[in-house]
């Protein structure tokens with residue numbers, strides 16, 4: 001098992017800090033969880049602790065950005081999105097160069113339960129103009145996404161996991177904004193697939209497990225990792241709709257507004273003749289272990305397998 | 314009027330000792346949770362539920378019951394313990410904390426546990442809901458009271474200050490706020506992370522009725538809650554000086570125990586100490 005993407009984020013800002021003295025980090029009493037403590041210790045003058053006051057932190061981040069800094073504003077994803085109006089005005093409308101980092105996304109956080117689980121953030125963030133929305137799947141992709149965010153002038157939302165993630169990208173992987181990438185295919189490279197599984201964030205390893213299981217049973221499925229949720233890779237949907245009987249989407253987010261919605265929007269707009277089976281969270285989540293919750297809420301590999309095979313008529 | 318059994322303050326001392334043990338054991342069993350902030354409010358909750366609250370654990374929808382909102386929702390192990398002791402559910406259920414299907418969620422959930430008045434866990438939202446309840450009581454000419462427990466890190470949230478302004482404006486003398494002033498949050502001590510002092514001066518300037526007490530002295534808590542009920546025209550603010558992790562020496566004022574579950578060895582040590590000193 002590899003690192004949590006939040007841990008990779010913490011590594012990334014350490015690696016970028018010397019080359020980019022404009023990088024500053026803002027916290028709201030969760031620096032141990034958002035993995036910014038090493039940065040705070042090494043660069044105390046570039047770290048601002050705002051206490052439990054997220055909207056003030058986001059606004060101040062925008063102000064820092066307007067004066068040339070590159071602020072990484074971090075908290076649990078749920079507490080950032082709780083300040084949507086502030087984000088809408090200070091980040092998106094003002095088109096500031098702010099980097100919002102939401103960790104502990106989704107039901108994958110487990111026992112802490114509903115109030116700490118961001119499940120609607122992608123829907124809200126994707127609907128904001130001038131907001132780039134990224135959800136990397138592993139450590140390598142996270143580091144490249146953070147580096148991209150530093151180079152990019154504009155507001156970025158990074159959605160990261162609490163839980164450890166499998167490394168799904170090889171060392172040669174190159175992050176490209178707006179591009180989904182195939183992370184798993186059957187060894188036989190078939191011409192025709194029963195399903196193309198689009199996955200993003202927490203359940204990506206489950207999608208891989210599902211595809212392998214399907215191959216073992218003689219069913220062909222590929223897995224596409226969608227890190228870039230806005231802008232979204234509509235072309236990937238068009239392309240894979242041509243050789244797949246169905247598209248299955250999997251995400252640790254409400255069934256509305258995230259990856260599944262992005263895929264359906266692309267499929268409808270481009271008149272793709274393909275059914276889309278969406279897997280996502282349909283309620284608020286609850287307290288239990290992450291594994292139990294992925295099972296109960298239908299995000300684990302057996303559920304993905306079932307979604308690939310289910311009779312759609 | 315149904316009320317819970319009213320023990321003497323001496324009995325309450327024993328009860329709060331036992332409750333501390335249950336808090337440690339339930340968090341140990343859960344493998345996660347927040348001992349520090351639970352131990353700091355257990356004395357306040359015990360006095361409130363046993364001696365002041367107008368409630369009926371067997372009839373949680375009784376319209377005239379007093380309302381309690383644990384705005385610092387992460388300290389729910391303390392609330393669940395007091396609720397179990399006063400008869401809302403069997404004590405054995407405490408050990409299901411944070412487990413799949415349990416009504417004892419990681420943060421209070423009113424849809425799963427009867428007796429929870431407001432689901433919380435995102436800090437800063439509880440007092441506003443409390444104001445709504447107090448307004449409804451006034452509108453309907455009901456004499457139930459609303460109690461809101463705030464953390465001292467929590468009051469850094471802007472929404473809390475909007476609520477601090479609103480309650481006196483509406484003359485909510487049926488609303489009592491208790492501040493769990495333990496000077497701890499997660500990243501460090503409150504007075505370093507984002508200073509809030511002096512809360513009593515600030516709230517006096519906002520036209521609240523002010524009391525300052527030792528939040529572990531059962532008699533002081535009792536008197537303060539009694540006096541709060543007599544105040545006319547103003548909401549009441551009780552600043553309770555507390556110790557995060559109170560009762561377990563290695564947890565006291567130690568931020569490492571904000572959100573960490575003790576393993577068996579530490580839990581045993583904690584329980585032995587609570588029983589010895591209790």
Ligand SMILES: Cc1ncc(C[n+]2csc(CCOP(=O)(O)OP(=O)(O)O)c2C)c(N)n1
Pocket residue numbers: 028029030052079349350351353385387388434435436437463464465466467468493495497498499557
């Ligand atoms: C809006 C929001 N931001 C952040 C958190 C994460 N969090 C949980 S507890 C806590 C510290 C709370 O400190 P305090 O209110 O003083 O409670 P206590 O120290 O008494 O446990 C934080 C930051 C949260 N639950 N809600």
